[in-house]
Amino acid sequence: xxxxxxxxxxxxxxxxxxxxxxxxxxxxxxxxxxxxxxxxxxxxxxxxxxxxxxxxxxxxxxxxxxxxxxxxxxxxxxxxxxxxxxxxxxxxxxxxxxxxxxxxxxxxxxxxxxxxxxxxxxxxxxxxxxxxxxxxxxxxxxxxxxxxxxxxxxxxxxxxxxxxxxxxxxxxxxxxxxxxxxxxxxxxxxxxxxxxxxxxxxxxxxxxxxxxxxxxxxxxx
Amino acid sequence: xxxxxxxxxxxxxxxxxxxxxxxxxxxxxxxxxxxxxxxxxxxxxxxxxxxxxxxxxxxxxxxxxxxxxxxxxxxxxxxxxxxxxxxxxxxxxxxxxxxxxxxxxxxxxxxxxxxxxxxxxxxxxxxxxxxxxxxxxxxxxxxxxxxxxxxxxxxxxxxxxxxxxxxxxxxxxxxxxxxxxxxxxxxxxxxxxxxxxxxxxxxxxxxxxxxxxxxxxxxxx
Numbered sequence: 001x002x003x004x005x006x007x008x009x010x011x012x013x014x015x016x017x018x019x020x021x022x023x024x025x026x027x028x029x030x031x032x033x034x035x036x037x038x039x040x041x042x043x044x045x046x047x048x049x050x051x052x053x054x055x056x057x058x059x060x061x062x063x064x065x066x067x068x069x070x071x072x073x074x075x076x077x078x079x080x081x082x083x084x085x086x087x088x089x090x091x092x093x094x095x096x097x098x099x100x101x102x103x104x105x106x107x108x109x110x111x112x113x114x115x116x117x118x119x120x121x122x123x124x125x126x127x128x129x130x131x132x133x134x135x136x137x138x139x140x141x142x143x144x145x146x147x148x149x150x151x152x153x154x155x156x157x158x159x160x161x162x163x164x165x166x167x168x169x170x171x172x173x174x175x176x177x178x179x180x181x182x183x184x185x186x187x188x189x190x191x192x193x194x195x196x197x198x199x200x201x202x203x204x205x206x207x208x209x210x211x212x213x214x215x216x217x218x219x220x221x
Numbered sequence: 222x223x224x225x226x227x228x229x230x231x232x233x234x235x236x237x238x239x240x241x242x243x244x245x246x247x248x249x250x251x252x253x254x255x256x257x258x259x260x261x262x263x264x265x266x267x268x269x270x271x272x273x274x275x276x277x278x279x280x281x282x283x284x285x286x287x288x289x290x291x292x293x294x295x296x297x298x299x300x301x302x303x304x305x306x307x308x309x310x311x312x313x314x315x316x317x318x319x320x321x322x323x324x325x326x327x328x329x330x331x332x333x334x335x336x337x338x339x340x341x342x343x344x345x346x347x348x349x350x351x352x353x354x355x356x357x358x359x360x361x362x363x364x365x366x367x368x369x370x371x372x373x374x375x376x377x378x379x380x381x382x383x384x385x386x387x388x389x390x391x392x393x394x395x396x397x398x399x400x401x402x403x404x405x406x407x408x409x410x411x412x413x414x415x416x417x418x419x420x421x422x423x424x425x426x427x428x429x430x431x432x433x434x435x436x437x438x439x440x441x442x
Contacts, residue, residue, distance in 0.1 A: 059288055059289065061284065061285065061288055061289075062283070062284075062285070063282065063283075063284045064282065064283070065327065067280050067282055068280065068282075068324070068327055068328040068331055069331050070327075070328075070330060070331030088369045088372070088373075092369055093327075094326070094327035094328070094330040094331055094368065094369070095323050095324070095326045095327035095330065095364075095367065095368055096327070097367060098319075098322075098323035098326065098327075098363065098364070098367050098368075099320060099323035099324060099327060101319075102316050102319040102320035102323045103289070103316070103320060105315070105316045105319065106286065106289055106291075106314075106315035106316035106317070106319075106320060107289040107291075107315070109291060109315040109316065110289055110290050110291030110315055129366070129367055129368055129369055129371065129372040130367040130368070132366075134366050135363075135366050135367040138359075138362060138363045138366045138367065139363060139367070141359060141363075142319065142356075142359045142360060142362075142363050143316075143319070145350070145353075145355050145356050145359045146316065146318060146319050146350055146351040146356040146359065146360070147315065147316055147319075147350055147351070148309045148313055148315065148350055150350065151309070151350040152309075
């Protein structure tokens with residue numbers, strides 16, 4: 001059976017992506033990176049989701065991006081509340097998807113997987129440059145130049161971002177149609193100590209708007 | 222003063238690169254990744270070199286690539302001895318330079334550095350796909366698409382590989398002319414517990430040949 005790697009944060013988008021991959025004939029390898037995010041509770045969500053879908057293997061890698069700073073998700077910068085701003089917000093983690101995809105293709109080489117899935121989306125997103133189709137295309141090109149598999153087998157890697165042109169509402173409708181249990185997921189950037197979502201950060205606001213527009217009840221609330 | 226990031230492994234090439242950067246007007250930020258390499262003693266070499274050159278900051282990030290496997294440098298695979306083989310050897314670490322450069326551009330965004338230096342070289346190298354000019358060019362393109370700085374400032378990042386077309390002998394001659402003290406560096410993939418080089422792995426063989434061809438004595442021997 002073909003193998004696929006799914007980047008799994010434990011959030012709504014990556015969980016929906018995993019559900020879509022599950023419908024295809026793949027052995028699934030899930031990769032989660034504990035990059036020093038304040039909302040490290042999402043690692044537990046990733047664990048729950050990986051277990052629920054019975055992935056072949058789930059690897060969690062520690063990588064303290066907080067050492068490099070520069071993001072409200074890893075640093076002493078406050079997570080903004082109550083407003084979906086314009087431009088690239090301070091929750092942007094510098095070069096995160098380049099790093100995550102770098103790890104994914106590294107693993108993919110080892111297990112001989114050609115297909116990498118990630119849940120980025122460019123509509124209803126938070127303005128992150130590394131969630132755009134242009135970035136995904138460039139990364140795919142790079143992966144086929146900078147790896148053993150890419151050099152030895154033409155067009156080896158395929159980077160799939162099946163949600164890239166969907167709104168949050170469309171993602172939730174798609175996931176719901178595929179039976180995703182969104183109570184397993186976590187979205188909030190700034191949960192309290194018990195893990196309860198703040199309801200006011202970008203990620204909570206986008207999630208709430210998505211469920212409202214999809215006409216679905218959020219099982220977390 | 223402009224800032225530059227130098228990827229510093231503690232080996233001969235990255236140390237020579239640092240010496241070259243030092244001659245220019247830069248504040249230098251050195252980045253070392255402890256990626257689970259068996260020769261973790263090279264981290265100590267990186268520390269010595271960073272200190273010797275008085276870099277502004279030296280960050281060492283832990284990232285256990287051994288979890289993903291696939292390389293003789295991080296895994297239970299034996300480091301080959303006594304032969305510089307053809308093709309890509311088992312000491313290749315899957316996607317290593319993509320991951321390292323991803324971390325470098327992430328940090329560069331935060332400290333507002335545009336220039337990233339790394340010591341890869343495509344001649345006299347070990348056959349690694351991510352040491353070729355084509356890879357460096359692609360990565361530079363990616364970095365200007367997948368980051369905040371790259372999107373907001375046209376052609377922001379410059380990835381420099383000043384040794385890329387040099388032989389090991391030329392690198393040693395260049396470094397020697399720049400006063401590099403190669404006794405600070407470490408090259409062996411498979412040192413003994415005291416840190417003594419094995420003298421027989423690819424990295425030792427390339428180093429020995431380089432010093433011989435350069436007509437310079439290796440201060441480590």
